[in-house]
Amino acid sequence: MIQVPLLDLSYQWRSEKDHLLASVERVLERGQYILGPEVRALEQEIAAYCGVGHAVAVGNGTDALILLLKAFDIGPGDEVITTPFTFFATAEAIVQVGATPVFADVDPATYLLTAAAVEKRITARTKAILVVHLFGQMADMTELGRLAEAHRIHLLEDACQSIGAAWDGHGVGSQSDGAALSFFPTKNLGAYGDGGMVLMRDEDRALRLRRLRVHGSVAKYVHQEIGWNSRLDELQAAMLRVKLQRLDAWTNERIAIAQCYHAAFADLPVHLPRPAAMARHVYHLYTVTVPQRDQVQRALAEDGIQTGVYYPIPLHLQEALRSLGHQPGDFPVSEQLAQQALSLPLYPGMEGWRQDAVIRAFRKAVLTLPKVQG
The missing domain is CATH 3.90.1150.10 (Aspartate Aminotransferase, domain 1)
Known part of the structure; x- marks a missing residue:
């Protein structure tokens, strides 16, 4: 009987095997494994690819969502409007920062949030919209952007499934205040382990993210705030740089x-x-x-x-x-x-x-x- 898997990652490995192994060897020869030149280069390349000002690599996509929310000081007492039809991490991240998820139903044709549905759920406590670009398609960022601006709330993107997608010619992260990416192995740009990234237009918030991902530290043993330990390692960054080219x-x-x-x-x-x-x-x-x-x-x-x-x-x-x-x-x-x-x-x-x-x-x-x- 013919067997067809839902997903087969072996082709990506076979087609880029030599380049992937060379990237691993480069990291091993250098001997720096955390937040080194491969991570910095990947951040620059992803930012350029997505058309955003800043990209901050983190440990995984869920951390990217949590840190994205933290960068905008979203926490207890705040509401974040999102979709009930998505992976659990979207709402989990909202709860993890102490905020309350508020759901709006999705469009049956696209499975995505619409501005009309979101507007009905806005209250005085709404701090942000966390739109999910599900299965690889972006929501209508034009209308959602207008809505967020009119109500003076943040528009954030869970783009963990949609790197390379576009709305009206604009990529993920380029029409919002910030976006989260996942490099989970099954994603369109997948690592050989966990990985994530936050896209940000504001330089100050990007700097804060770099601080938050490493225990709130501004220098070794100097901690400005309580943070996380969420760092993309050099081996994953090096291999992701190879795969980004394809x-x-x-x-x-x-x-x-x-x-x-x-x-x-x-x-x-x-x-x-x-x-x-x-x-x-x-x-x-x-x-x-x-x-x-x-x-x-x-x-x-x-x-x-x-x-x-x-x-x-x-x-x-x-x-x-x-x-x-x-x-x-x-x-x-x-x-x-x-x-x-x-x-x-x-x-x-x-x-x-x-x-x-x-x-x-x-x-x-x-x-x-x-x-x-x-």
């Missing part, structure tokens, strides 16, 4: 596979992740919504096609956030997505025969379910 090519591969899926599934009774008119979608995940999702997933598994469910429980119904007082039905679009969203295999280096296998199996799985046919 990011655009790999992104184009993702887009081409997505377009192939779009064409193959256009006649099916499912919702496809087509990009909004002003968006460049980089397809971190190719996520469809389909009735009887679980049955379709089982049928695909029987045909050797691995799929993923992101995310089966929306944040407002998570036990860890029960104190917020939400009930089923509070955010119906997010709840429906949790029941119907299904991510299909898509990754750079995915062979044509594997793409064809996904197409055949998915079409069969959908078309042989009477209730899906209506």
